[in-house]
Amino acid sequence: MDNRESVSGSVSLMKSLIEEGTDTIFGYPGGQIMPVFDALYDYRQKLKHILVRHEQGAVHAAQGYSRASGKVGVVIVTSGPGATNTVTGIADAMIDSTPLVVISGQVVSPLLGTDAFQEVDIVGISQPVTKWSYQVRRADEIAWAVAQAFYIASSGRPGPVLLDFTKDAQVSMINHYYEKCTSIRSYVSMPKIDRANVRKAAELINSAKKPLALVGQGVEIGKAEQELISFIEKAQIPAAWTLLGASVMPFDHPLNKGMLGMHGNLAPNQKTNECDLLIAIGMRFDDRVIGDVNTYAKQAKIIHFDIDPAEIGKNVDVDIPVLGDVKKTLPAVTALLKQADHDDWIESFDIINGEEYDRVIANEIYCDREYISMGEVIRRISEKTGNEAITVTDVGQNQMMAARYSKHKNPRSFISSGGLGTMGFGLPAAIGAKIAVPDRTVCLFCGDGGIQMCIQELGTIMQSNVKVKIIILNNRYLGMVRQWQEIFFNKRYSETPMLNPDFVKIAEAYRIKGRKVSKRDDLDDAIREMLEHNGAYLLEVDVEKKGMVLPMIPPGMNVSSVILEK
């Protein structure tokens, strides 16, 4: 006899979540999910619920939680608007491969399709932006559906899953029995490793004179940071990273040659078009990385390590695909590598990066202009945290500056909305990250635009006492759009100047300590105060109004068109 017991569907859901190791839920109650919140009341010791202020905030917080911890983020919301408010976050998690289980309430099943109060076809709406989306109409399906959801969300290339629970499924009584899902016949979570391609990849690397590795978030998701280091060290391969791969390698590793892409470092971008072998590892050749696909690395052979067969050849033609879990494929290739040295090749990166330092970086992070620059704020904070904080960003100039000038010793230290570029992501994501890893310092860099897109989550910080450090780089513009207007739209600043509220007063209203800094001389003291304060802190920095993120490769162009100076 199994250990079955008669419980309501809602209790079955609580028990199922606990079976999957869930201990934190981000959510917001409402009519059609009330039985679940009622059951949660009895489980609140085991399942800590973080009450957000908007369902979009719940999803971004769950994303931050997942990205900081590697665990599945869990969200519970009501039907109708509660469910539709999650869509942006779900789409963001989909494109950035973040495992989430989003649970929405739904009207009772006899009312489905009748335009009932707060009824929306969330399964239909969410299908294009989820890995799996399923409506649970019967309580006896709950344990099965939750097991499937967690398995699908966290295995293979991770992603968001939505489960839509009709209210009758939440209240009917069933015999609860839980069994974890370990396979689904129609779903291959882990492609078989092709030994021949592993061998071919190793041969190509062994014969390469100028190899370059491109490192993405896939290495972090696959927990293969050490395997990556062994791989690049053995064959002495210089490596560069995508935005979401910013904290995969320690910043001071001699083979770490910086960021790729539109606002990336000069050397890795130039060397992409000079190398004889490009080794992409857990990255997806995003257009912001490759620019003009027709002139991208045409001289090089390309090896692509990925877990998702659909990524192979999607944006760039590949010579050798190495499908599988990087935790296994990287060591398999490393074992076949010969020790090599590419000293001249490696050094050539440092020469170009030195040029970028002199022409761009030094002026930004050790600014002597009248107003504070964005880059110097980030550099100072990164230094003061010993480069050990988790950097969370919003989207825009703050994000690119943070990616360029915050440094990371440890993995899972850079959390940003990469693929979707969701303004408003930062504040809730920082909340989720801090809740996931309370012992680490979490610094959010955001602009005056993005902070206002989810500013209501200051209420979550207040209610759940989340000790995040919020740094607003206030230039009174939607800065990245303004930068594009300056370069590509003849300085016609259409709808980008912002009239902003007093952010410190808003923080104060939420009982969050805050300070505004306009002078460079006050900056270090304010940063010290922020980091020493045992609680949430909002630091507003007045930065130069027309700061620019440089270098910049204009969209659809290649590195030869790079803009270095204003």
Add this chain to the structure above:
Amino acid sequence: MDINTQTLYTVTVYSENHVGLLTQISNIFTRRFINIESLTVSASAMKGVHKFTITCYSDDKAIEKLVKQVEKKIDVLTAYYYVEDEIISREIALFKVTTETLMANNTIESLVNRYNAKIIEVNNLYTVIEKTGGKTEIRELFDELEHYGILQFVRSGSVSITRSKYEQLSDVTMC
């Protein structure tokens, strides 16, 4: 997209018989602006496994990427794509013409014989002709009959079978 420079592909998809899968699959086409020319869904030779047969115009790179995205759907067992000579395909078409034109001369009847079609209903007002065959044949018959006036015309999606011996699902463990 100019369909004249493109190839007609047949995509076959084997899936679980789950609600909502059709939308998920057709969305993959829509997002890439590939128009579905025809679509049929039916049970396959394997119990519990459904088979979609979809035809569309595309090019070899785009179709390969599209099929990978289809395969990525959790409830899809596997998906393949074929060009015309790799498969045997048939469509069924129904033509309605006035019985008056049929009676007026022998041409329609001889067309029916020549194209291996058959007359399945005749009454005072109209005659219904059924034709099973390849896309081109049906098109040709349509063009011929059009001279005499077609009251109604309908054709099914393609049903296709590969030239291999069994359903191509060997890489999936069927249970």
